[in-house]
Amino acid sequence: MQIKKITCIGAGYVGGPTMSVIAQKNPNVQVTVVDLNEARIAAWNDADLSKLPVYEPGLDGVVGEARGRNLFFSTDVDKAIHEADMIFISVNTPTKTYGKGKGQAADLKFIELCARQIAAVAKSDKIVVEKSTLPVRTAEALKSILDNTGNGVNFHILSNPEFLAEGTAVTDLHNPDRVLIGGEDADAIEALVQVYEAWVPRDRILTTNLWSSELSKLVANAFLAQRVSSINSISELCEVTGANVDEVSRAIGYDSRIGAKFLKASVGFGGSCFQKDILNLVYIARSYNLKAVADYWEQVIILNDHQKVRFAENIIKTLYNTVNGKNIAFLGWAFKKDTNDTRESAAIYVADHLLDEEANVIVYDPKVPAEQIYRDLDYLGTRSPEENRRLVKVVNDPYEALAGVHAVAILTEWEEFKSYDWEKIKETMKKPSFVFDGRKLLNRSKIEGLGYVYYAIGE
Numbered sequence: 001m002q003i004k005k006i007t008c009i010g011a012g013y014v015g016g017p018t019m020s021v022i023a024q025k026n027p028n029v030q031v032t033v034v035d036l037n038e039a040r041i042a043a044w045n046d047a048d049l050s051k052l053p054v055y056e057p058g059l060d061g062v063v064g065e066a067r068g069r070n071l072f073f074s075t076d077v078d079k080a081i082h083e084a085d086m087i088f089i090s091v092n093t094p095t096k097t098y099g100k101g102k103g104q105a106a107d108l109k110f111i112e113l114c115a116r117q118i119a120a121v122a123k124s125d126k127i128v129v130e131k132s133t134l135p136v137r138t139a140e141a142l143k144s145i146l147d148n149t150g151n152g153v154n155f156h157i158l159s160n161p162e163f164l165a166e167g168t169a170v171t172d173l174h175n176p177d178r179v180l181i182g183g184e185d186a187d188a189i190e191a192l193v194q195v196y197e198a199w200v201p202r203d204r205i206l207t208t209n210l211w212s213s214e215l216s217k218l219v220a221n222a223f224l225a226q227r228v229s230s231i232n233s234i235s236e237l238c239e240v241t242g243a244n245v246d247e248v249s250r251a252i253g254y255d256s257r258i259g260a261k262f263l264k265a266s267v268g269f270g271g272s273c274f275q276k277d278i279l280n281l282v283y284i285a286r287s288y289n290l291k292a293v294a295d296y297w298e299q300v301i302i303l304n305d306h307q308k309v310r311f312a313e314n315i316i317k318t319l320y321n322t323v324n325g326k327n328i329a330f331l332g333w334a335f336k337k338d339t340n341d342t343r344e345s346a347a348i349y350v351a352d353h354l355l356d357e358e359a360n361v362i363v364y365d366p367k368v369p370a371e372q373i374y375r376d377l378d379y380l381g382t383r384s385p386e387e388n389r390r391l392v393k394v395v396n397d398p399y400e401a402l403a404g405v406h407a408v409a410i411l412t413e414w415e416e417f418k419s420y421d422w423e424k425i426k427e428t429m430k431k432p433s434f435v436f437d438g439r440k441l442l443n444r445s446k447i448e449g450l451g452y453v454y455y456a457i458g459e
């Protein structure tokens with residue numbers, strides 16, 4: 001079966017870039033991305049490609065090539081469902097904030113709404129593809145809803161989790177390590193294989209049963225996050241023993257069984273998925289009474305929280321045990337470089353800790369607007385929005401952020417921070433001038449040579 005029309009429900013960080021690349025590489029397939037969020041769709045349709053709602057290097061070029069040709073963004077969800085042969089569901093699946101499983105289980109209400117809408121609207125057979133990250137066995141629930149509330153048409157469900165990382169989404173999509181497709185129906189699987197085969201070598205397209213595919217996505221994120229927590233745990237040990245965590249990473253990473261990637265110690269991992277997906281894995285394990293399994297993976301999160309607290313407390317301790325009324329500049333707010341995404345960013349939690357101690361925080365991030373930073377802090381509910389605005393100032397010029405401050409904290413590894421005029425900055429800062437490098441971005445000997453007191457994770 002040759003797919004002619006694809007619809008994707010959810011025009012977020014995954015739906016937008018993924019469908020843009022599918023459209024770019026399959027000019028004969030019409031791809032429509034729909035979302036309830038009108039502002040987001042308007043931004044995807046903006047003639048000015050610098051205004052796309054997701055910032056990803058190279059994405060403007062991909063959208064510019066395909067949009068209007070065979071790539072469309074729309075709020076008309078029903079029409080797009082009606083027309084499609086294949087429907088991707090790429091809506092958000094956040095951690096539940098209420099009821100059973102609160103704080104751990106994935107909230108599947110958006111997924112269920114999509115399934116009910118597809119069932120209600122579809123008048124012809126459809127392949128429904130889970131693109132969102134979902135608990136293992138979600139396809140069973142989807143199938144039940146589709147079959148019991150539909151118009152008697154056939155639905156085939158596939159699982160096709162996405163492995164792109166933000167900041168490198170376009171290169172990851174263009175050149176994936178693998179594409180994973182889980183399903184039961186051979187023809188449906190083959191239809192999706194053909195879409196990817198337009199640019200991905202066949203031997204990198206893995207096919208499995210539904211449950212392996214759903215579970216593999218959670219496990220991949222758990223393993224990646226576990227590496228970061230593992231090296232971050234060692235960073236603390238390095239600080240007390242005189243070992244250097246970068247040297248340890250390098251020494252162990254040369255072992256081809258361990259591998260060099262994803263061993264960079266940091267202020268803690270962030271992003272919308274690692275924590276959510278591990279919590280979900282923990283919840284699933286608990287629900288099957290697998291206590292040892294659940295406890296094992298939960299430790300990855302516990303260690304990550306510890307790393308963020310540890311970083312904030314080191315700032316307080318170093319600044320003579322009080323930051324009350326002191327000005328601390330934050331370089332970076334995004335959860336990693338090259339993205340405007342701030343979800344679960346370590347910066348939010350480090351700031352919250354310092355604000356509890358009545359510090360004044362001045363934030364500069366090259367891609368994150370002030371409203372987002374205030375929204376992130378307000379969302380925590382630790383203090384009133386007025387208090388957050390009293391204590392936190394967001395500026396558009398890094399030199400303005402750094403002028404006159406007691407300390408600088410580097411929270412995101414943006415390249416541009418390296419090339420700042422640190423000599424000039426030193427002149428404007430309070431003395432002694434402290435730098436807390438949560439990303440090990442700056443060169444210790446250079447920074448210390450300029451007279452800074454330099455603290456970096458794991459040294």
Ligand code: NAD
Binds near residue numbers: 034035037165166
């Ligand atoms: P997102 O919040 O950026 O986007 C989801 C979009 O879905 C939103 O724009 C929302 O308005 C829309 N939506 C929700 N319900 C809808 C409905 N009923 N009809 C139409 N639109 C609806 O989320 P995201 O970061 O793109 O993540 C989506 C999924 O992909 C999640 O399950 C996530 O775990 C997974 N994932 C994310 C990443 C990542 O890097 N962000 C990577 C791999 C997988």
Ligand code: UGA
Binds near residue numbers: 165167221336
């Ligand atoms: C991660 C995975 O890498 C993707 O494969 C997956 O598709 C995605 O989650 C998802 O499911 O959402 P992402 O969160 O976008 O991608 O970014 P990563 O590069 O994995 O970084 C996650 C966090 O870990 C960042 O805060 C980053 O700074 C931190 N990190 C990463 C480290 O602290 N050290 C490292 O060595 C690597």
